[in-house]
Amino acid sequence: xxxxxxxMLILAEPFMQRALVGGLLTGTLGGLLGSIAVLRxxxxxxxxxxxxALLGITLxxxxxxxPMLVLIPFAIVFALLINxxxxxxxxxxxxxxNIVYSSSLAAAILALSRIETYRGGIRQLLFGDILGIxxxxxxxxTILLITATIYLVMSLRAQVLLTLNADLAGAVGxxxxxxxxxxxxxxxxxxxxxxxxxxxxxxSAFVVIPACAGRxxxxxxxxxxxxSAILGGSCALLGLLASGLTNLPSGPSxxxxxxxxxxxALVLSSxxxxxxxxxxxxxxxxxxxxxxxx
Amino acid sequence: xxxxxxxxxxxxxxxxxxLAVDDVSFALEAESDTALVGPNGAGKSTLVAALLGLLPRKSGNVEILGHCLTAxxxxxxxIRAQIAYVPQSLALQGLFPISVKEFVxxxxxxxxxxxxxxxxxxxxxxxEQALQRTDCVDLRSQLLSELSGGQLKRVMLSFCxxxxxxxxxxxxxxxxxxxxxxxxxxxxxxxxxxxxGWTVLHVSxxxxxxxxxxxxxxxxxxxxxxSGCPDHTLTPERLQELYGPNMVPYRxxxxx
Numbered sequence: 001x002x003x004x005x006x007x008m009l010i011l012a013e014p015f016m017q018r019a020l021v022g023g024l025l026t027g028t029l030g031g032l033l034g035s036i037a038v039l040r041x042x043x044x045x046x047x048x049x050x051x052x053a054l055l056g057i058t059l060x061x062x063x064x065x066x067p068m069l070v071l072i073p074f075a076i077v078f079a080l081l082i083n084x085x086x087x088x089x090x091x092x093x094x095x096x097x098n099i100v101y102s103s104s105l106a107a108a109i110l111a112l113s114r115i116e117t118y119r120g121g122i123r124q125l126l127f128g129d130i131l132g133i134x135x136x137x138x139x140x141x142t143i144l145l146i147t148a149t150i151y152l153v154m155s156l157r158a159q160v161l162l163t164l165n166a167d168l169a170g171a172v173g174x175x176x177x178x179x180x181x182x183x184x185x186x187x188x189x190x191x192x193x194x195x196x197x198x199x200x201x202x203x204s205a206f207v208v209i210p211a212c213a214g215r216x217x218x219x220x221x222x223x224x225x226x227x228s229a230i231l232g233g234s235c236a237l238l239g240l241l242a243s244g245l246t247n248l249p250s251g252p253s254x255x256x257x258x259x260x261x262x263x264x265a266l267v268l269s270s271x272x273x274x275x276x277x278x279x280x281x282x283x284x285x286x287x288x289x290x291x292x293x294x
Numbered sequence: 295x296x297x298x299x300x301x302x303x304x305x306x307x308x309x310x311x312x313l314a315v316d317d318v319s320f321a322l323e324a325e326s327d328t329a330l331v332g333p334n335g336a337g338k339s340t341l342v343a344a345l346l347g348l349l350p351r352k353s354g355n356v357e358i359l360g361h362c363l364t365a366x367x368x369x370x371x372x373i374r375a376q377i378a379y380v381p382q383s384l385a386l387q388g389l390f391p392i393s394v395k396e397f398v399x400x401x402x403x404x405x406x407x408x409x410x411x412x413x414x415x416x417x418x419x420x421x422e423q424a425l426q427r428t429d430c431v432d433l434r435s436q437l438l439s440e441l442s443g444g445q446l447k448r449v450m451l452s453f454c455x456x457x458x459x460x461x462x463x464x465x466x467x468x469x470x471x472x473x474x475x476x477x478x479x480x481x482x483x484x485x486x487x488x489x490x491g492w493t494v495l496h497v498s499x500x501x502x503x504x505x506x507x508x509x510x511x512x513x514x515x516x517x518x519x520x521s522g523c524p525d526h527t528l529t530p531e532r533l534q535e536l537y538g539p540n541m542v543p544y545r546x547x548x549x550x
Contacts, residue, residue, distance in 0.1 A: 039390065154407040157400045160392060164384045164438075170348045171379030171463065173371060173405025215391055219437055222410070224391040 003245055010244040015131050019197075022133035023236035023254065025141040026194045030206030031214070031232020032148055033190050035225045036183065038211040039163045043204065044094055045082070045184075048101035049191045050203035052078055054108035056192070057125060061115055071192045078104075079188035080181070105200075128199030128251035130240060140193055148186055152225065155179060160221060199251045209258040210235060213265035235261050297360070299324050299461050299493040300345065305354035307337070307344040313352070314340040316517045322461075322510075327487060327494045329504040329524075332514040333537050338497045341514060342465050345495075346379060359460060374405045378454035380464040384446070386439040394441070394449050395434040398424055401453035424456035427489075428482060444475030448482060455486055462487070464496035468503070476500070480507060501528055 010016050037046055056074030060067030082100055086093050112125075124132075152159065158179045161169035170176045191203055198206055214228035239254030246253070298321040307315040314337040322328050330338050343349040345356055347367025356363040361373050369377075378401075401424075402417045403410075425431045428448045433441065441449060447467060454462055464483075468476050484507060487494055498504050504511060504524060511527040513520040513536040520532045 041387075153409065156410050157403050158407075160397075160400055164386070164390075164392075164397075165381045167343065167346070167348055167465075168379055168381050168384070170367070171346045171377060172401070173369075173374035173377075176348075215389060218391050219393060219435075221392045221396050 007241065007245055015133075016244060018133050018135070018138060019130045019250070020237060020240055022138055022141060022197055023130055023240045023250075024233045025138070025145055026197050027206060027210070027236025027254070028229045028233035029141065029145045029148060029190050030194060030203075030236075031210035031228040031230070032145070032152065032225065033183075033187055034207035034209075034211035034232065035214060035228035036152065036159050036163070037187060037207055038215065040183075042184075042187065043208045044097050046187055046191055046207040047204035048082065048097040049075060049079055049188055050195065050200050051101040052104040053192055053195050053203075054112075054125060054200045055104040057195075058108040058111045062111065068196060071195065072189055075188040075192035076185050079184050083181070083184055124199070125195070126199050126201050127249055128195070128197050128202065130197040130250040130254075133197055137193075137196060144190060144193055148190065151182065151186065155182075156222070159183070197251070198254070202251045202255050205255045205258060206232065206236075209255070209262050213258075213262045216262075216265040216269040231261055232258075297324070298322055298357075299359060300495070301355075301357040302345060303355050305341070305344060305356065306352040307340050307349055308352050309337075309340050309349070314516065315344065315514075318354075318514070318518050320512055320518065320521060322493050322495055324460075324493055325487075325491050326509045327507060328496070328510040328512060329508040330495060330497045330512045330514060331499070331501065331504060331536070332519075336515045338514055339465055342463055342495070342497060346377070346463060371405045375457070376460040378459045378462045380447070380450045380454065380462070380467045382466045382469050384438065388439065389437060390439045392438055393434070394425070394430060394436055394438060394452075395421055397438055397449065398430075398452045398456050401456040404457075420456050421452075424452040427455055427486070428452040442475075443470050444472070444479065447471065447475070447479050451479075451482060451486060455490060459490070460493060462492045462494045464494070466497050466499065468498065468500060476503075501533075504528065 011020075034046075037043060053071060053075055056071045056078070057067040059074060060070030063070070082097065085100070086096055089096055158169065158174040161172065161174055162176060162179055166176050169179075187207075191207075194203055194206060210232035211228040213231050214224050218224035218227050235258040236254050239257035240250055242248070242257060243250040243253035300322040302321075303319045305315060305318045306313060318341060320328075330341065332338050340349060344351050345358075345363075347356075347363050347369060350365065350367070358369060359373050359376060361369055363369055398421045399417050402420050403413075421434075422431075425434055428451045430445070430448050430452050433445055433449065438446065438449070450467070468479060471479060480503060483494070486492065496508075505528055508524055511521065511524050512518060513527060513532065515536055519536045520527050526532075
């Protein structure tokens with residue numbers, strides 16, 4: 001009973017209401033873009049973008065501009081640069097991304113540790129502070145969610161064909177270059193905007209975990225995208241409520257709920273697979289029936 | 295006489311800093327079947343990619359259905375909608391969550407952005423017909439990643455036949471197929487080509503099949519070494535010129 005009272009008290013606070021709406025929108029956005037990013041093997045790319053975003057924040061602090069204003073253009077330029085580097089280099093993509101993100105993370109932490117006022121803020125940047133979400137943040141995330149939804153719905157054919165085989169997509173009229181860049185830029189902006197709520201270290205979980213859970217459960221493409229988005233949003237909401245009740249950090253709480261969702265999806269999908277195997281085994285063991293027999 | 299569906303003249307294409315295709319010219323007559331043969335690394339896939347506008351050309355021109363392919367590989371949407379392509383493979387790692395029916399439906403939609411529910415009923419009807427014509431009706435609800443190699447190739451043909459097209463390009467579409475699957479695929483391709491009036495360009499290493507089914511052969515080894523009808527092109531001398539002196543042509547007795 002005490003827990004329910006505590007929860008109601010927390011829910012009455014405007015900052016908590018903003019946090020819940022922000023979490024719901026950010027989680028939905030992460031799941032939505034994650035569904036394509038995972039299939040296109042861009043999970044590590046989103047992780048690298050998230051880690052490197054700290055450098056953008058540091059740049060903002062150093063030049064005396066609101067770090068969040070610097071972060072979006074920084075993330076876009078950084079994503080395009082990484083994309084160019086990956087396309088032109090003969091080194092493996094994961095190794096290149098590792099070099100880029102670990103060096104930019106190291107540079108950012110070294111610079112931040114020299115700035116007296118931000119020593120205490122590093123933890124918030126690393127793990128997020130969803131309770132600090134403002135009205136403006138909510139408006140930006142809402143616009144981004146609407147933009148991403150319209151783009152993905154309108155370009156669903158292009159996204160699928162591009163993921164299956166880029167040459168096939170190009171041959172039937174998909175503008176490969178534009179759609180690749182558009183998706184990477186969108187992913188970069190989403191990562192940049194979600195950093196405040198989720199933190200640099202956990203942002204990739206918002207992109208990867210709901211999409212992987214959705215992939216285990218769904219056999220139809222639109223349903224897969226929809227369920228990844230719904231899983232992302234609902235896990236974020238549940239995680240924030242759990243965080244409010246237990247007074248634990250919000251970002252990690254959400255990620256743990258996402259992880260539990262993934263485990264549930266894993267169990268459900270393996271049960272379904274087992275049932276299917278049993279059914280086909282039963283079918284193969286059924287003796288042939290001779291219809292001519294009396 | 296029908297005008298050529300595809301014409302390439304003086305085509306040069308660079309790949310990784312070297313000239314992979316050098317001064318290639320040819321034409322594909324309407325409703326003909328042309329095989330592109332040559333050793334590995336001869337530039338066959340590079341030539342196909344350049345013809346489809348997927349790779350930039352160093353020089354030369356490509357004309358498809360009377361329209362010039364621009365330097366950056368663009369064609370009018372109405373022309374793109376009449377081209378189909380069958381790649382060697384699809385990236386179907388793990389459980390790619392797309393069913394056969396959904397995939398074939400994407401073949402029906404014309405190029406360009408659109409809401410997926412637009413023209414849903416007509417798409418469904420066309421998909422059902424395409425699946426019937428390629429003997430894939432039983433596969434409609436299966437995931438692409440659950441199909442065997444032969445089934446996947448038949449589904450790829452459903453993707454091509456789901457809307458009217460003029461030009462079909464296949465890049466080693468038979469790669470990885472066993473003998474019965476290959477025979478079944480070739481027969482289906484032949485039937486559909488006749489019914490649809492497709493002009494076909496296919497990259498192949500199966501010279502026996504090329505001899506049986508193609509009207510024209512292009513022998514490529516960076517340059518066009520030989521071209522013409524199979525009987526004149528697939529001679530031991532020409533093949534040794536194309537593949538090198540160690541090439542020992544073998545012909546099945548049953549293939550005539």
